[in-house]
Amino acid sequence: MDKSVIKFSHCNKDIYCFFVPEECPECGVSFSGRRLEDAPISIPNPFTNGHKVPCSFLVAPTEGTLLGDFDGGSDLHTGITNTKGVVYNYTKTGVRKDNIGWEKCISVPLVQPDMYNLLNQWDQYLEKFSSAEMWDPLCQKFDEEKHNCYNYTLAFINCVLAAQGKRSLSKEEFTQSFVVPRIKRASKYRMLCEEISQNYFYIVDSPLKEQDDANSE
Ligand SMILES: [Zn+2]
Incomplete structure (x- = not known):
């Protein structure tokens, strides 16, 4: 619970973990020497002292x-x-x-x-x-x-x-x-921590991004 959870996206998945791995756990693509398309974001820890x-x-x-x-x-x-x-x-x-x-x-x-x-x-x-x-x-x-x-x-x-x-x-x-x-946020955060502790990653489908209409003309 003391480590902070981060999220990054790859191959249409949202991947939650404690650190960004060297390769995508979903598709196996190597990240070394490359940047992720979107910088990983950290999920704020809802628990405070x-x-x-x-x-x-x-x-x-x-x-x-x-x-x-x-x-x-x-x-x-x-x-x-x-x-x-x-x-x-x-x-x-x-x-x-x-x-x-x-x-x-x-x-x-x-x-x-x-x-x-x-x-x-x-x-x-x-x-x-x-x-x-x-x-x-x-x-x-x-x-x-x-x-x-x-x-x-x-x-x-x-x-x-x-x-x-x-x-x-x-x-x-x-x-x-x-x-x-x-409480919902805390509950989700706790679930993420448990999943990541057991499996290193918690992977879900990315919500669909809005399409850029500029390309469709
Ligand atoms: Zn991937």
Whole structure:
């Protein structure tokens, strides 16, 4: 997972690998002394170290989880970072503040770098929000379905939106627009890494390129 995936195209195939080989694994043509028609591109790694992304929403997928099935349930753990990369997350024992353990996450930044007022107050907001009775295990019980880590993170995001005079997001809206696309990307990336680790290459048909009409006249 730490190597980066690159993609190049040859003989109408898209070929994913960790390094460009000396010959095309599909047709056997040698690349030595030649340039590929299109330069290989690197596929951005969707996983980040959650402790290095301040003021963000984090999803920490566990190894066995089917990322594609995520629907906002509690089988993935979610949290919010403060400005110093401490991850606030809600569990059965209340709100935890983790300094380690979120090194491989999917992150969604929640604050633009020029929102100084919000940045200045972020840590206080998060601290105050987390100490509310709602998240105190003595006052209200954790519930896998209705009162879990995802509800905690979304409720905080909606507090921040309200403080900015913006409307709140429903669970479905947030999940579909911010979480699912990133989870899909992460899921695909993980699949690519597994395939390449086992077979050196992952090869698929190139999507058809648009034909150049200039030649048809
Ligand atoms: Zn080829």
